[in-house]
Amino acid sequence: MTAPWDDWDHIVKLDPDKSLYGDETFDDVCATGTDAVEIGGTLGMTEEKMTRFVEPCIEACADHGIPCYIEPSHADVVVHDEALDGFLVPVVLNAGDTFWLTGAHQHWVREDRDIDWARTHTEAYIVMNPDSSVAEYTEADCDLDAADVAAYAEVAERMFGQEIVYVEYSGTFGDSEVVAAASEALDEATLFYGGGVGDYDAAYEMGRHADTVVVGDLIHDAGSDAVRETVEGARDGTRERVSARASE
Numbered sequence: 001m002t003a004p005w006d007d008w009d010h011i012v013k014l015d016p017d018k019s020l021y022g023d024e025t026f027d028d029v030c031a032t033g034t035d036a037v038e039i040g041g042t043l044g045m046t047e048e049k050m051t052r053f054v055e056p057c058i059e060a061c062a063d064h065g066i067p068c069y070i071e072p073s074h075a076d077v078v079v080h081d082e083a084l085d086g087f088l089v090p091v092v093l094n095a096g097d098t099f100w101l102t103g104a105h106q107h108w109v110r111e112d113r114d115i116d117w118a119r120t121h122t123e124a125y126i127v128m129n130p131d132s133s134v135a136e137y138t139e140a141d142c143d144l145d146a147a148d149v150a151a152y153a154e155v156a157e158r159m160f161g162q163e164i165v166y167v168e169y170s171g172t173f174g175d176s177e178v179v180a181a182a183s184e185a186l187d188e189a190t191l192f193y194g195g196g197v198g199d200y201d202a203a204y205e206m207g208r209h210a211d212t213v214v215v216g217d218l219i220h221d222a223g224s225d226a227v228r229e230t231v232e233g234a235r236d237g238t239r240e241r242v243s244a245r246a247s248e
């Protein structure tokens with residue numbers, strides 16, 4: 001079966017609690033060559049801020065022929081817009097507070113009668129940076145080594161049928177051995193990596209292990225020229241990974 005993210009090497013994650021860089025536009029964001037845009041963050045998320053980003057972003061994504069997804073941090077920021085490609089809803093496997101594993105989801109499904117399941121997918125997060133907002137918010141246990149992370153990845157795929165596993169180092173560049181271990185543990189699921197990717201080399205390094213490299217802060221802090229380099233890095237890393245596998 002094919003999934004929309006099968007061919008994504010790179011995602012830009014836009015945080016509606018932040019501004020775009022300088023006088024850049026959503027069109028500039030899409031013109032980086034990224035494969036998809038996700039809109040989400042942990043702190044300061046409101047329906048109003050989400051809507052303010054979603055509408056122009058959908059338009060720019062459509063102009064560039066790339067998909068636009070909301071990644072909600074809670075039920076209130078699920079903005080229903082027919083023109084969205086859908087929702088990538090996190091479940092945090094190593095959350096200390098199980099509300100972020102199933103509780104928030106149960107609450108959402110009970111309250112929201114407009115959920116379009118055909119456009120709603122989950123991402124099985126493994127949160128690794130203890131200093132990130134998401135780690136604090138979910139009380140994540142980040143004291144995990146490569147084998148621990150690989151086991152979580154396998155649980156996600158084999159026991160919970162997750163199609164996306166997300167190794168999340170939000171705000172800091174992660175350990176590529178951990179990402180490699182997660183990759184080796186997966187058979188079918190797509191591996192997302194995110195955190196601290198700031199240049200070509202960082203994107204290349206993680207693109208050699210993860211299927212998809214997610215770049216967040218850089219688009220807000222350094223802008224689209226810097227992000228364009230990470231698109232190149234992720235693409236070249238993917239190429240290297242695919243050719244290494246083919247010669248195994």
Ligand SMILES: CC(C)=CCC/C(C)=C/CC/C(C)=C/CC/C(C)=C/COP(=O)(O)OP(=O)(O)O
Pocket residue numbers: 015017040041042043044071072073074075078089090091092099100101104105106108132133134135137138168170171
């Ligand atoms: C049930 C619904 C609709 C939602 C719940 C979804 C869950 C489990 C959310 C908890 C994890 C979370 C907050 C995910 C949001 C995406 C994410 C990890 C963004 C990264 O945020 P940070 O970079 O840590 O935060 P800031 O950029 O705000 O500092």
Ligand SMILES: O=P(O)(O)OC[C@@H](O)CO
Pocket residue numbers: 013168169170171172193194195196197214215216217218
């Ligand atoms: O903001 P950065 O550190 O690039 O992380 C990207 C993404 O994984 C955050 O959810």
Ligand SMILES: [Mg+2]
Pocket residue numbers: 015041042170171216217
């Ligand atoms: Mg962030």
